[in-house]
Each structure stands twice: as C-alpha cells, then as structure tokens.
Amino acid sequence: MVERIFESIKALHKAKVGLYTIGHPTYWVQFDGLEDRLIQYGKFIETQLSQWGEVFNYGMIDSRDKSEAAGRWFNENNVDLLICFAGTYAMSADHIATPQICKKPVIVLNLQPAASINYEKTTTGEWLANCGACCVPEISNAFERTGIDFRVVSGLLGLKETPEISLADEVTYNHPDAIEAWHEIEEWLRAASVMRTLQYSKMGFIGHTYPGMLDMYSDFTMLQGQTGMHVEILEMCDLEKLVKEVTVEERAKKLDEVKKMFIISEDSPADPLAKKPTEKQLDWACTMAVAQEKMVRKFNLDALTYYYRGLDGNNLQHIQEGFILGHSLLTAQGIPCAGEGDMKTAIAMKICDILDVGGSFCEIVVGDFKDQTILLGHDGPFHIAISDGKPVLRGLGLFHGKSGSGISIEATVKKGDITTLGITQTNEGKLKMIVSQGVATHGPVMRIGNTMTPVQFSLxxxxxxxxxxxxxxxxxxxxxxxxxxxxxxxxxxxxGMEFQIICE
Incomplete structure (x- = not known):
C-alpha cells in the first residue's frame, strides 16, 4: 500500500457487497443449533468483509421465497458483488433466484470452519457444519448452465475462537489456507471497489491526443461504455480563466509546499538542456499547479488526460509549459494525470490509485542489456507518493518532441517489487489489460529531467x-x-476485460 503524502481530493467508493448464507431447511429441525451456528459464521464473514466494503447481509437463504426476496433487497441496495457462503449442503433450487434477480458477479465462499474434524467424537450435525464443499459442485453446475457469472474461493473460515457448540478446534486464523483464502477475498472486494469507483468517476480531457500516435486514439463512448467513466471534454480556455484567478498568496503557498517536497536541482552535469530551474519557471509552475487543482475541483474530476502544443509562444503554449509539476501533485492527490492525450493509461493509473498501489505514467526509456534491466519512465507527470527519496525539479530548455520549455521532474520509483499495468484496445474495440511484474533496482539513471526507473524482469x-x-x-x-x-x-x-500477464 502507498503511504499517502496528500489527502485525496476525491473520496473512493467502497464496493457494496450482498452477503448471504445457504443451507438445507430440513436440517434445522433435525439438528438443534445448526442453523444458528451457520448464521453466526455468516456474521463473522460480514465483519471480515466490512474491512474492504459496505456489506448487506441478508442472512440464511433456505427457500425459493427467501432467495427471491434477497435478490430484490440486494437490487434495492445497488450492490456490486454477491457473496454466497456455502454454510452446509444446500439445494441449488433454493438459492439460485438471488443471482438471477440481482445480476451481479457471485463469489462462492467454500470456507470450512475446522482444519480437521474430531473423528472420534463428530456427530452428523457436527459434520454438516463442515460440509459446505458438498454443494459447491452443484452450485457451479447450476450457475454455469443458467448463465450466472461466478467464482469460487476455497479454504478455511479463519475464526479466532472455537464456538461452544463445536466438537473440533476451529481456531484457524493463522492457518495458511485461511490466510490465503481471505487474501483472495480481499482482492475481490478491492477489485469490485475499482469497478464502483470508475462508474462514479469523471475523466477530464483537455486539449487533444498527441497527433500521429495511433495507439493513443480511442473512442470516448467506447471508454465510457466499458469502464463507466464519464468523459468531460475541457477547453484550454477553461484553464486559462482559472490561471488569471490565482492570487499571489496562493502561488506563494504552493511554492513553499513545493520547496519542502522537492529538491531544486543545479545544472545537470551531463545534459545542457537540463538546468537549475529559474525563479520565473518555479513561479509559473506553481501558478499553474494552483490553477490545475482549481480546475479539478470546479469540474469535479477524478482523473485527467491532457496534451496541448500552442503556437509560436502564445499564451496557451505558455500554459502547457507549466503542466508537469501540477499534474504530478494532482496524481499524488488521487487525481491521476496522463500526458499525450492517453486516456487508456489514465484509466490504468486510476485503477492503481484506487487500489492504493501508486500508478506512475511511464514508457520504455532504454534497455540496459549489461544489467539486464529496462528503464521505464517519462518526461512527466510522476506519482510522487511512490518516489524513492525526494524527487528533483529541473528546468528544461525544451521538452523533447513537444513545444516550449519549463519545469520537469526527475525521479525514480521505490526499489523492490513493481507491477506495470497497461490498457490497450484490441482490433475488436475491446479494452485489454497487459501486466508485467518485475523488480525496481538500484541501477544507474540519466540526469536529464525525466522520471526513470531501472526494472529487472525475469525474462x-x-x-x-x-x-x-x-x-x-x-x-x-x-x-x-x-x-x-x-x-x-x-x-x-x-x-470484462481481456487480461494478459507478460512476466510474473
């Protein structure tokens, strides 16, 4: 998890989860205490799930009527995910109406209370409290044949105390099969929180895509259709108006903040383009940073994609010269900003931010075949919260491949495990995730005013x-x-995105 250096501008949306326990009603009259025991297990699961989501626990479903009522109730509460706890054997016909009415993905929990039953003393009722797995094949078959989207998580329940009714040791919270199961459940809820947050998010798009970068081009409607994010198309004039409203006091406050957070560089010993930032450049970058945050708040943005050239040194070109610092600060405040008009990578950055794992804008800088690493980075923006030490501000005499000059950021991501997330678009117009896991190393980097991190991939x-x-x-x-x-x-x-992992 990332240690936040700023409070996020926008609150994230926790997943809403519909939880229910299933069982067989005939058992309740046959085995005293079994139904209540399973309901208590369900309440334990509710408490656990509440760490990562807002939980709506219907309780026991053991009939068609209850199943229908639960489906309607979950719809009323607008849940994102259904979690079905297989408490004991349950007939699929008694609970299948719930996901048929509330058409959300289902996670079936096959969590056994005891790591091993007490074979010498176990009764039929005791066994039934541990045989939830018995009905999971039936559930899987019924769900598959009726078109219900489902996954299964198996393992141990993870209790910290053994219930009085139990004849076996149910303290399994530190057992690997409980730890792993709950880690997987946590990941499903965090993933559902991404889905919910994106559905209620607004992506700002200012300027245009970098002309000629065909991989950047995407259909706004397609992006909204597949992610739920609304696209707010902005004018540079919207930002220009806010720049004029920045006060001397606001700029001075931002400059103080920046000087505490960044190292103000001297001239680069290698690149004549990378100089110590001038006071004029710093003042302008801070003015822009104030205006950029005002724009985010005015339009209620959750992410931002940008690119603009300007012309012949006009005012709009001057405005874009000050983009990098402010967009880096916004990225650290939970508003990821992607350059060159790359909305798909802005979405990838937003996903990373929702999951609290960073998400810094990058591309291949160069390969180091001697060290067997690839340097990844860009000319901005950067996610300051995952910086390895204080990032450096440099003044660039020009932005390579772009118009103008100004402040840029030189930084490296923290050493250790990293994962890249790319989102591309297929020939069929579908979004696709491409993921690679590697290790950020202590290898050398260039001092040219760009972000870059040497990454070692196993391949x-x-x-x-x-x-x-x-x-x-x-x-x-x-x-x-x-x-x-x-x-x-x-x-x-x-x-519903295609997924491909390159390197684990």
Missing part, C-alpha cells in the same frame, strides 16, 4: 520486449509498487 530485456510487443500494447503504462498481477487480473475479470 530479460530481449525476451520481455518480444513478448510484450506481441500483445499490441499502447506504448505507455502505469507503474505500481508491489506484486499486483493477481489483483489486476480480478479487476479485469469483473470489468
């Missing part, structure tokens, strides 16, 4: 690039910290 640069390029990626991606491939795969699964 090595040659094979990695061949395999990655074969998947037809966009040339940008988001860099996150940690091993997040499995988590990203769950996001892709819930959002």
């Amino acid at each position: 090595g640069p040659r094979l990695f690039m061949n395999k990655w390029f074969k998947e037809a990626p966009t040339h940008h991606c988001a860099m996150s910290i940690g091993k997040n491939g499995r988590l990203f795969e769950k996001v892709a699964d819930l959002m």
